[in-house]
Amino acid sequence: MSDEELPDESERALFRAAVADCTPLRHDRARPSASPPAPDPRMRSADERRVMEESMRAPLDPAEQETGAELSYARAGAQHRLLRKLRRGHFATEAELDLHGLRVGEARAALDRFLGECRARGLRCVRIVHGKGQGSPEGRPVLKQKVAGWLRLRAGVLAYCSARPVDGGTGALYVLLRR
Numbered sequence: 001m002s003d004e005e006l007p008d009e010s011e012r013a014l015f016r017a018a019v020a021d022c023t024p025l026r027h028d029r030a031r032p033s034a035s036p037p038a039p040d041p042r043m044r045s046a047d048e049r050r051v052m053e054e055s056m057r058a059p060l061d062p063a064e065q066e067t068g069a070e071l072s073y074a075r076a077g078a079q080h081r082l083l084r085k086l087r088r089g090h091f092a093t094e095a096e097l098d099l100h101g102l103r104v105g106e107a108r109a110a111l112d113r114f115l116g117e118c119r120a121r122g123l124r125c126v127r128i129v130h131g132k133g134q135g136s137p138e139g140r141p142v143l144k145q146k147v148a149g150w151l152r153l154r155a156g157v158l159a160y161c162s163a164r165p166v167d168g169g170t171g172a173l174y175v176l177l178r179r
């Protein structure tokens with residue numbers, strides 16, 4: 001503080017008179033205030049709100065309802081938040097492979113070729129459409145479990161999960177590739 005900023009004697013006397021009846025606090029006895037409540041995670045609230053809005057807008061058509069189980073997988077050592085981001089669609093899909101109508105052997109060859117090309121191009125996130133099996137003789141998805149098993153065997157695959165409904169739902173997978 002410079003000399004110009006120091007209070008003069010009359011101001012100091014006025015201050016002493018104002019605080020004369022005050023008792024000083026002991027500095028080591030101050031109690032911390034109650035901690036504020038934990039904030040509600042923004043992403044969870046936004047996700048729930050978006051799902052609610054979509055369900056209110058979309059007409060309920062039983063033929064469009066999905067009955068298949070969702071798939072998800074994360075390689076050991078992959079961060080849990082990576083799979084969460086993948087599920088939420090935070091990664092841009094850089095390429096897509098549609099396996100509809102292919103036999104198991106053809107699908108395996110197409111998948112191997114596709115993943116090799118993606119790796120060579122340095123792609124990070126791709127979508128693989130395996131279908132829901134509505135056109136198969138058994139009436140169930142034949143390629144779904146096969147594709148999931150093949151992806152687990154590929155060292156270049158970090159994680160995968162069923163796509164969001166707008167991208168194929170349980171008939172497609174988002175696949176996160178190693179860089």
